[in-house]
Amino acid sequence: xxxxxxxxxxxxxxxxxxxxxxxxxxxxxxxxxxxxxxxxxxxxxxxxxxxxxxxxxxxxxxxxxxxxxxxxxxxxxxxxxxxxxxxxxxxxxxxxxxxxxxxxxxxxxxxxxxxxxxxxxxxxxxxxxxxxxxxxxxxxxxxxxxxxxxxxxxxxxxxxxxxxxxxxxxxxxxxxxxxxxxxxxxxxxxxxxxxxxxxxxxxxxxxxxxxxxxxxxxxxxxxxxxxxxxxxxxxxxxxxxxxxxxxxxxxxxxxxxxxxxxxxxxxxxxxxxxxxxxxxxxxxxxxxxxxxxxxxxxxxxxxxxxxxxxxxxxxxxxxxxxxxxxxxxxxxxxxxxxxxxxxxxxxxxxxxxxxxxxxxxxxxxxxxxxxxxxxxxxxxxxxxxxxxxxxxxxxxxxxxxxxxxxxxxxxxxxxxxxxxxxxxxxxxxxxxxxxxxxxxxxxxxxxxxxxxxxxxxxxxxxxxxxxxxxxxxxxxxxxxxxxxxxxxxxxxxxxxxxxxxxxxxxxxxxxxxxxxxxxxxxxxxxxxxxxxxxxxxxxxxxxxxxxxxxxxxxxxxxxxxxxxxxxxxxxxxxxxxxxxxxxxxxxxxxxxxxxxxxxxxxxxxxxxxxxxxxxxxxxxxxxxxxxxxxxxxxxxxxxxxxxxxxxxxxxxxxxxxxxxxxxxx
Amino acid sequence: xxxxxxxxxxxxxxxxxxxxxxxxxxxxxxxxxxxxxxxxxxxxxxxxxxxxxxxxxxxxxxxxxxxxxxxxxxxxxxxxxxxxxxxxxxxxxxxxxxxxxxxxxxxxxxxxxxxxxxxxxxxxxxxxxxxxxxxxxxxxxxxxxxxxxxxxxxxxxxxxxxxxxxxxxxxxxxxxxxxxxxxxxxxxxxxxxxxxxxxxxxxxxxxxxxxxxxxxxxxxxxxxxxxxxxxxxxxxxxxxxxxxxxx
Numbered sequence: 040x041x042x043x044x045x046x047x048x049x050x051x052x053x054x055x056x057x058x059x060x061x062x063x064x065x066x067x068x069x070x071x072x073x074x075x076x077x078x079x080x081x082x083x084x085x086x087x088x089x090x091x092x093x094x095x096x097x098x099x100x101x102x103x104x105x106x107x108x109x110x111x112x113x114x115x116x117x118x119x120x121x122x123x124x125x126x127x128x129x130x131x132x133x134x135x136x137x138x139x140x141x142x143x144x145x146x147x148x149x150x151x152x153x154x155x156x157x158x159x160x161x162x163x164x165x166x167x168x169x170x171x172x173x174x175x176x177x178x179x180x181x182x183x184x185x186x187x188x189x190x191x192x193x194x195x196x197x198x199x200x201x202x203x204x205x206x207x208x209x210x211x212x213x214x215x216x217x218x219x220x221x222x223x224x225x226x227x228x229x230x231x232x233x234x235x236x237x238x239x240x241x242x243x244x245x246x247x248x249x250x251x252x253x254x255x256x257x258x259x260x261x262x263x264x265x266x267x268x269x270x271x272x273x274x275x276x277x278x279x280x281x282x283x284x285x286x287x288x289x290x291x292x293x294x295x296x297x298x299x300x301x302x303x304x305x306x307x308x309x310x311x312x313x314x315x316x317x318x319x320x321x322x323x324x325x326x327x328x329x330x331x332x333x334x335x336x337x338x339x340x341x342x343x344x345x346x347x348x349x350x351x352x353x354x355x356x357x358x359x360x361x362x363x364x365x366x367x368x369x370x371x372x373x374x375x376x377x378x379x380x381x382x383x384x385x386x387x388x389x390x391x392x393x394x395x396x397x398x399x400x401x402x403x404x405x406x407x408x409x410x411x412x413x414x415x416x417x418x419x420x421x422x423x424x425x426x427x428x429x430x431x432x433x434x435x436x437x438x439x440x441x442x443x444x445x446x447x448x449x450x451x452x453x454x455x456x457x458x459x460x461x462x463x464x465x466x467x468x469x470x471x472x473x474x475x476x477x478x479x480x481x482x483x484x485x486x487x488x489x490x491x492x493x494x495x496x497x498x499x500x501x502x503x504x505x506x507x508x509x510x511x512x513x514x515x516x517x518x519x520x521x522x523x524x525x526x527x528x529x530x531x532x533x534x535x536x537x538x539x540x541x542x543x544x545x546x547x548x549x550x551x552x553x554x555x556x557x558x559x560x561x562x563x564x565x566x567x568x569x570x571x572x573x574x575x576x577x578x579x580x581x582x583x584x585x586x587x588x589x590x591x592x593x594x595x596x597x598x599x600x601x602x603x604x605x606x607x608x609x610x611x612x613x614x615x616x617x618x619x620x621x622x623x624x625x626x627x628x629x630x631x632x633x634x635x636x637x638x639x640x641x642x643x644x645x646x647x648x649x650x651x652x653x654x655x656x657x658x659x660x661x662x663x664x665x666x667x668x669x670x671x672x673x674x675x676x677x678x679x680x681x682x683x684x685x686x687x688x689x690x691x692x693x694x695x696x697x698x699x700x701x702x703x704x
Numbered sequence: 705x706x707x708x709x710x711x712x713x714x715x716x717x718x719x720x721x722x723x724x725x726x727x728x729x730x731x732x733x734x735x736x737x738x739x740x741x742x743x744x745x746x747x748x749x750x751x752x753x754x755x756x757x758x759x760x761x762x763x764x765x766x767x768x769x770x771x772x773x774x775x776x777x778x779x780x781x782x783x784x785x786x787x788x789x790x791x792x793x794x795x796x797x798x799x800x801x802x803x804x805x806x807x808x809x810x811x812x813x814x815x816x817x818x819x820x821x822x823x824x825x826x827x828x829x830x831x832x833x834x835x836x837x838x839x840x841x842x843x844x845x846x847x848x849x850x851x852x853x854x855x856x857x858x859x860x861x862x863x864x865x866x867x868x869x870x871x872x873x874x875x876x877x878x879x880x881x882x883x884x885x886x887x888x889x890x891x892x893x894x895x896x897x898x899x900x901x902x903x904x905x906x907x908x909x910x911x912x913x914x915x916x917x918x919x920x921x922x923x924x925x926x927x928x929x930x931x932x933x934x935x936x937x938x939x940x941x942x943x944x945x946x947x948x949x950x951x
Contacts, residue, residue, distance in 0.1 A: 090837040105758065106824050108864055109766045125844065161840075168840035170833045170887065170894045172848075172857040179847030197857060203765055204860060211832035218828040226821060249813060278760040312733040317741055318762045447764065450781075450788045451735075516837045565748040567741070611753045616716065617814045619756055620748070 042689040045477040063528035070095035074258035081110030083491025084264030085209035086515030092216030103229040111278040115202025116323035118194035119508040121159040143499020144649035158513035169208040186504035188375035240487035251615040257536035260486040267470035267492040273574020275467035282626035295675035297475035297495035300641035305468030306379035310399040319466040324504040329407035334391040370703040380465035403460035408433035475675040479522035490514040500649025562607030590642040705796035732792040756815040767863030777867035805870035822912040829908035830901040860887035868923035874915030879923035882939035899946040
């Protein structure tokens with residue numbers, strides 16, 4: 040299969056503008072006749088649904104949640120990047136483009152990333168106009184902060200709840216279109232299959248989660264904005280409901296899963312506390328602006344801390360190893376996520392972890408509190424502040440910046456992070472891989488589009504902080520509303536589809552058979568227990584570091600687990616009612632196949648890049664070692680029922696940046 | 705720790721509900737929902753139906769969790785959602801009563817799951833600024849005074865969970881509605897269609913069958929985002945003045 044990226048001709052900086060100006064348009068009277076299905080109502084889905092509703096398309100939007108406002112975009116804390124250069128620190132569209140390409144370890148598509156950087160500025164304008172209460176300076180203008188992997192301050196934020204505020208903005212725009220009748224909203228509906236008619240995506244099969252009823256929905260095209268697949272690891276910072284099912288059903292119908300092994304492990308999460316753990320909580324990357332990461336230099340200190348005989352406060356300054364500052368002096372604590380996560384693993388592998396399980400490092404704010412306290416005393420005109428005054432003033436400043444995060448930390452761990460250094464550890468957070476799309480965000484199935492985290496295109500092998508919100512909204516507000524015209528302009532004479540076509544009935548029947556199979560196993564193990572087992576296999580063999588032997592073993596273990604699942608899973612209740620266990624079973628069934636493709640991709644990519652670290656491929660200093668000669672491509676996997684998945688390659692060409700070893704030293 | 709749970713079980717919206725008793729062993733580091741996970745795993749291993757409850761992000765921001773614990777929405781801690789409540793708030797031997805949010809406008813779907821779609825319809829009635837994609841001027845052309853932006857944020861922090869309604873003896877949605885109105889009213893870009901928004905949202909709120917506000921204040925006390933009752937006072941003021949504004 041030849042993968043055509045459809046990147047337009049011309050110089051990089053002009054591609055999008057020229058293309059946008061010459062794309063096929065759909066006249067308003069024709070838009071009214073065209074139907075678009077959008078699955079998922081997070082940032083990408085809600086913004087796309089709202090904008091296409093505004094344009095006059097007939098939109099049908101679907102979410103498995105009880106309301107579009109619950110999508111997991113809501114949990115993004117730190118911020119959203121935009122090349123506004125409001126801080127006059129030399130930022131530009133090109134610099135944001137360059138940082139994203141470099142941060143992604145040169146495994147993303149140049150043209151898509153440049154377009155993303157171009158759209159970034161419009162997103163901020165749009166969000167402000169919608170009433171998103173971004174942080175402000177005293178003069179009333181927008182404030183910025185810096186984030187990992189970059190040396191400018193371009194991140195816009197709304198305290199530690201930027202995702203929430205942006206999602207509420209998109210949700211309110213969507214709500215307006217619902218009230219105007221341009222968008223029909225289907226809450227508590229989960230997509231269980233994609234329907235193709237003559238090779239084009241023309242509809243979906245959904246399950247009404249309240250009644251269990253299977254429904255057939257037809258449209259001229261289908262847009263998936265269904266998020267990432269991080270929950271394949273069971274423990275992740277994703278919400279409990281995040282799943283790969285919609286995307287996976289598309290793959291089963293012929294769409295390609297691109298770079299599935301590119302998963303992001305976020306360095307600052309609250310460590311696991313026990314076997315019952317259901318999810319992991321992220322502490323925003325913005326904390327690394329002021330927090331210093333360290334472990335004890337001496338093994339005996341680490342051991343004493345693990346046994347509860349000492350705390351971080353007992354370790355004198357000279358016995359602390361601020362390993363990020365030591366190893367990466369240029370970026371220090373603000374190295375990109377993949378680098379920070381691996382460094383934490385290195386430290387804990389040496390036995391220097393600072394929690395009971397050994398899997399945790401410190402993130403310390405004592406210096407920041409002291410520094411801010413002295414500055415605050417100075418600005419208040421206190422000449423010789425006492426240490427308690429400094430402490431009090433400093434804690435006040437830190438509280439203004441990170442108050443809600445500190446509060447959250449204390450609620451979860453029961454420890455006060457103003458007094459004790461925070462304990463953190465890496466956890467699965469985001470998936471850069473996703474459905475393969477071309478420049479129009481169209482998959483290899485005509486009429487099927489993928490947006491946001493669900494596609495693969497912009498973050499390469501590693502995503503920079505505050506770029507997920509940017510990409511979701513760029514795709515939804517500013518890309519798909521235009522590019523979908525390239526497909527729909529050829530469909531203006533296509534009448535509305537009848538959902539009683541044989542293709543719809545067949546897909547509905549297949550879905551029913553699939554559900555009946557799960558319900559009828561009637562084994563002895565819960566869905567949750569299978570999910571946990573899968574997660575352990577994934578984390579062990581396809582987590583922060585990977586090797587060929589482990590991956591080969593992992594694939595076998597997943598296949599065995601899948602067999603066991605069909606023999607011994609137990610799904611209680613009835614399929615024709617509200618049944619959360621059945622919902623989970625369907626999702627876990629899909630994860631059990633997705634996990635295998637991830638492992639195969641990881642095994643196939645004989646290099647280390649970004650979030651994909653293969654132990655066999657590292658420099659003498661232990662850093663990731665890319666192989667540009669052989670692996671500068673997108674690996675897009677085709678699922679073969681009953682056989683081995685097959686890889687298709689899209690070569691990546693870099694005309695505007697020079698491929699360099701990524702160095703943050 | 706050993707706990708006794710009294711959990712509300714209700715097959716569906718039409719069925720009669722009842723309390724079910726369970727003994728369970730929990731650990732202090734567990735979240736409240738993880739404790740319920742343990743209960744459900746136990747029920748499933750006995751081939752019984754697990755307790756249905758709504759949850760998603762488990763970090764206090766999506767607003768999905770919706771239970772009343774020992775008579776209080778989201779349990780005993782202020783400014784905390786159920787998913788952020790940890791078992792260290794309890795001691796061995798405690799009996800914990802768990803019910804769904806109860807209000808006429810939040811019908812029970814199953815066990816602890818309720819239908820809160822009425823909130824969506826209130827937002828659809830006017831909880832937005834009418835701006836299409838692409839119409840916006842540069843972000844910095846609309847300066848917003850720092851403290852005012854912060855006040856708007858305080859109102860905007862609502863997670864739409866419905867604890868305010870569940871806490872209110874009248875089942876009123878005034879805190880929810882007023883928080884959205886004030887979030888937008890306190891920003892210059894939201895002032896333009898303010899009067900229309902106030903009237904439309906209040907009208908929809910009444911249509912959904914929510915009760916009247918009688919200044920009890922329980923809504924604000926139980927709000928996991930600690931949204932101030934001052935929002936309600938402001939909404940009353942806005943509503944009155946919107947009625948007297950010439951169209």
